[in-house]
Amino acid sequence: MNAVSSSVSRFAASEFFHNFRRNSSAILGSVIVAMFMAMITIGPWLVAQDPYDVAQLELMDSFKPPAWLDGGSSQYVLGTDGQGRDVLASIVYGSRISLFIGLAAMLGSCLLGTTLGLLAGFYGGRLDSLIMRIADIQLSFPSVLTALFLMSAFGTGVDKVLIALISVGWVVYARIVRGSTLREAQKEYVQAARVSGLPNRKIILRHVLPNVLTPLIVVATIQVGTFILIEASLSFLGVGVPITEPSLGLLIKNGFDVLFSGLWWISVFPGLFIMLIVFGINLLGDFLRDELNPRLK
Amino acid sequence: MTLPPSRPGTARTDAPSPLLSVRGLKTHFHTFGGVVKAVDGVDFDLAPGEILGLVGESGGGKSMIGFSIMGLIDAPGRIEAGEIRFEGQDLLTLDEAGMRKVRGKRIGMIFQDPMTALNPLYTIGNQLEEMLRLHTGLPAAARRARCIEMLRDVGISQPEERLGNYPHQFSGGMRQRVVIAIAMIAGPRLLIADEPTTALDVTIQAQLLRLMKRQVEQTRASLILITHDLAAVSQMADRVVVLYCGRIVERGPTSQLIRGPAHHYTRGLLDSIPHEDRSQRRLHQIPGSVPNIRKLPPGCAFAPRCRAAQPLCREVEPVLTEFAPGQAAACHFPLEAKL
Amino acid sequence: MLGYLLKRLIQMIVVLWAVSVLVFVMMSFTGDPTYMMVPLDATEEQIEQARRLLGLHDSHLVQYWRFLSSLAQGDFGRSFVFRQPAMQLILERLPATLEIVSLAMAFALVLAIPLGVYAGANPQRAGSRAVMAGSLVGISLPGFWLGMVLIFVFAVKLQFFPSSGRGPTQEWLGLRVSFLSWEGLRHLILPALTLSVGTLAILMRIIRAEMMEVMKQDFIKFARAKGTDRRGVLFKHGLKNALIPLITVFGLMLGDLIAFATLTETIFAWPGIGKLLVDSIYRGDRPVIVVYLMFVAFMFVVVNFIVDMLYALVDPRIKIK
Numbered sequence: 001m002n003a004v005s006s007s008v009s010r011f012a013a014s015e016f017f018h019n020f021r022r023n024s025s026a027i028l029g030s031v032i033v034a035m036f037m038a039m040i041t042i043g044p045w046l047v048a049q050d051p052y053d054v055a056q057l058e059l060m061d062s063f064k065p066p067a068w069l070d071g072g073s074s075q076y077v078l079g080t081d082g083q084g085r086d087v088l089a090s091i092v093y094g095s096r097i098s099l100f101i102g103l104a105a106m107l108g109s110c111l112l113g114t115t116l117g118l119l120a121g122f123y124g125g126r127l128d129s130l131i132m133r134i135a136d137i138q139l140s141f142p143s144v145l146t147a148l149f150l151m152s153a154f155g156t157g158v159d160k161v162l163i164a165l166i167s168v169g170w171v172v173y174a175r176i177v178r179g180s181t182l183r184e185a186q187k188e189y190v191q192a193a194r195v196s197g198l199p200n201r202k203i204i205l206r207h208v209l210p211n212v213l214t215p216l217i218v219v220a221t222i223q224v225g226t227f228i229l230i231e232a233s234l235s236f237l238g239v240g241v242p243i244t245e246p247s248l249g250l251l252i253k254n255g256f257d258v259l260f261s262g263l264w265w266i267s268v269f270p271g272l273f274i275m276l277i278v279f280g281i282n283l284l285g286d287f288l289r290d291e292l293n294p295r296l297k
Numbered sequence: 298m299t300l301p302p303s304r305p306g307t308a309r310t311d312a313p314s315p316l317l318s319v320r321g322l323k324t325h326f327h328t329f330g331g332v333v334k335a336v337d338g339v340d341f342d343l344a345p346g347e348i349l350g351l352v353g354e355s356g357g358g359k360s361m362i363g364f365s366i367m368g369l370i371d372a373p374g375r376i377e378a379g380e381i382r383f384e385g386q387d388l389l390t391l392d393e394a395g396m397r398k399v400r401g402k403r404i405g406m407i408f409q410d411p412m413t414a415l416n417p418l419y420t421i422g423n424q425l426e427e428m429l430r431l432h433t434g435l436p437a438a439a440r441r442a443r444c445i446e447m448l449r450d451v452g453i454s455q456p457e458e459r460l461g462n463y464p465h466q467f468s469g470g471m472r473q474r475v476v477i478a479i480a481m482i483a484g485p486r487l488l489i490a491d492e493p494t495t496a497l498d499v500t501i502q503a504q505l506l507r508l509m510k511r512q513v514e515q516t517r518a519s520l521i522l523i524t525h526d527l528a529a530v531s532q533m534a535d536r537v538v539v540l541y542c543g544r545i546v547e548r549g550p551t552s553q554l555i556r557g558p559a560h561h562y563t564r565g566l567l568d569s570i571p572h573e574d575r576s577q578r579r580l581h582q583i584p585g586s587v588p589n590i591r592k593l594p595p596g597c598a599f600a601p602r603c604r605a606a607q608p609l610c611r612e613v614e615p616v617l618t619e620f621a622p623g624q625a626a627a628c629h630f631p632l633e634a635k636l
Numbered sequence: 637m638l639g640y641l642l643k644r645l646i647q648m649i650v651v652l653w654a655v656s657v658l659v660f661v662m663m664s665f666t667g668d669p670t671y672m673m674v675p676l677d678a679t680e681e682q683i684e685q686a687r688r689l690l691g692l693h694d695s696h697l698v699q700y701w702r703f704l705s706s707l708a709q710g711d712f713g714r715s716f717v718f719r720q721p722a723m724q725l726i727l728e729r730l731p732a733t734l735e736i737v738s739l740a741m742a743f744a745l746v747l748a749i750p751l752g753v754y755a756g757a758n759p760q761r762a763g764s765r766a767v768m769a770g771s772l773v774g775i776s777l778p779g780f781w782l783g784m785v786l787i788f789v790f791a792v793k794l795q796f797f798p799s800s801g802r803g804p805t806q807e808w809l810g811l812r813v814s815f816l817s818w819e820g821l822r823h824l825i826l827p828a829l830t831l832s833v834g835t836l837a838i839l840m841r842i843i844r845a846e847m848m849e850v851m852k853q854d855f856i857k858f859a860r861a862k863g864t865d866r867r868g869v870l871f872k873h874g875l876k877n878a879l880i881p882l883i884t885v886f887g888l889m890l891g892d893l894i895a896f897a898t899l900t901e902t903i904f905a906w907p908g909i910g911k912l913l914v915d916s917i918y919r920g921d922r923p924v925i926v927v928y929l930m931f932v933a934f935m936f937v938v939v940n941f942i943v944d945m946l947y948a949l950v951d952p953r954i955k956i957k
Binding site: 142 | 651781888892894937
Binding site: 367398410427431476479 | 760853854855857858859860861862863864865866868873876877880950951952953
């Protein structure tokens, strides 16, 4: 009996341990994302200055290293750039732009891709082949390159970045939604709804759509991270956001010019923050994938 | 199904030195739903050249006996206790490197599904030859000659050309012949066949059973035939061990056990075999199904499905008792043996 | 077989045609290239004449036709900036890009295969969890930023490696390459390493997932029952099966490397086609952008074709029809 109880307690411990372990990465991911959300909402009230208010900038304080280094001041924890702008304050404001672009582009892609996928899957025929051929061709091109090319045609701007990201982001949703719509449309309840004369629009919205959304959650989560990275790449190349609305990627670009003089903090810290937020998002995405698709575990 | 009759006189249960001797084997699986006692205290012996049938319903843990002998139990499974003495050596004391010298070379194994047992990316020649590379020092030309000979032995025509073919170019029955060839080519003393014909057409089943029987007879190897098919066992095996929920419920010489089963579970299994001479009668089925092996009832595990169950059966677990020479059953109220 | 090749060839042409339409449409929206051609103090008449020379007064359809037929004749236009054929510019810089892309791919494969096999074969071990966490970091960081950090640490601070440029090159199989000399190799290492990180991380995760799937298969257990040692089970029976799905993503990986090479080359001032593209975008050098895109599209189409062929070669179950 002792052996049984010890094996039972060991099993309880291992299940507990397993759950804890599996959740701990999800918890870490949620904490990181929540901290970023807090930072971009209340951050502007906490940081020393508004980096875009020229009146608040002290040129005397330019190129100050982080507070813990020689010559650093506790006023600027992560140092300052060439205009005396607080690096931390720039990061707080830059994170807002980066996250906004990531989220908005994801929502736009999801909306566009889901709509096209529903139409392609539900109506089939020429519309279907047209949409899917475009998707195929686009998939044969790396998204960064397509976005870079589009931005080179559009010029800089937050709205233009959004359009470029949505143009490359919709494909993945369209493919998934089309696949599940095809499966769903075969099912009896949809057939019954069709026979009963319900208009197609209502069938799609009421019956098909709710049943094809689950697999999109994982894709959407991870895409926010991907978009933040692509936006950073575009802005770094100078074809993303304008200098009046600097995202984290543009902050890195600005710091790159002075990196060789040893002024590393101006570009290194924004990059660390990009890595942190995307890492948090990816942790959440991994967790969601395991939960929503047990087969992939 | 016409198989050669069982060889008389090979059922030497009292042989001085058995080839394989399993004692108190317990193989448990620690899953999150509870501990599954797939094998729960199993004893049996196997004489050289003997064919033993391990019989039970699906999910009865009988395959796990085969994998335990091979040392192929993976987490969450574990061999908790017992002894597996093979040619005088306890396999459970061997480390992984030691077990590798046993697997394939001294004990061969045939898997249930020939469609998945072969690696799809290598020719069958390569997979057959791998055994000789691993377990013999034969030079390349001799290995190839041996592979061709082996394929011919298991009834594959044009073996020279077939060596260069991939598994998907073979039918299920032919693949299982290849699997048998792989299991036998290194000259093992013991062959473990885990439901070797279940996945195949009925028409091919008898052919393959006959092939296996011929193979072990030619090489004087022993065979453990793990199956739910008592009809196949009755024509192949010298002795039979019947398992239920990880435990032995009955064992004995084949003909004796078929004629006069003592355990009600064995009786039920026998009744569910279609017979030519009583084809008009309705087939019997054991009522109910195998209980949740994580929560076995106290007493006899078969009691809930047993027509003869008494209150005693639900309280006290019966022990395996010999009541006729060589035949033993774990039942409080055994059927009368017809000797 | 011949029918299949013909079908693939038609598919390839259709894709390239679609890309040409997209490129043309996008380029027509990017404003007037005339100002690139004329001096700053040009008069109205001079501008008008340049416009006529460029054929900008014709309808878009006529312009597209002219664009397509000159492409078909092998005339890819001349760079506004360099005043030489755009194709020649691309071909001159191609070896430099191929060099870092190949080296990055090699880095990624050499590290991702053993790590992915290890993590997939022992998913519960602490080492596997570390590998997975590391790969997640690799996916999450911006590659160009990592390149900058490497420059700062290894070039600016430690001065192990040069911070930019390509260094000396040698002729090798008709290409100018830098990996043959120590000095050239020193220039090559940081950019190739930077470029490889993202691909390495993704490959590792794919190989791990495939290995986990393969290790559950019966033939793995059968291989163990044959007495095969751990290495034989993992690498002979496991890895080969796990690599087949990897072949299909190889084309995508290569595409990503070429795309991210634009960033890496910009940071390290590496004179490849990626840096040429970024410079041309800054300068509005339209013919070069167009040729870059058409060329890269052509490359992807060819690579995908080779990948499909390779797939059929490695997996005996697939027959080309």
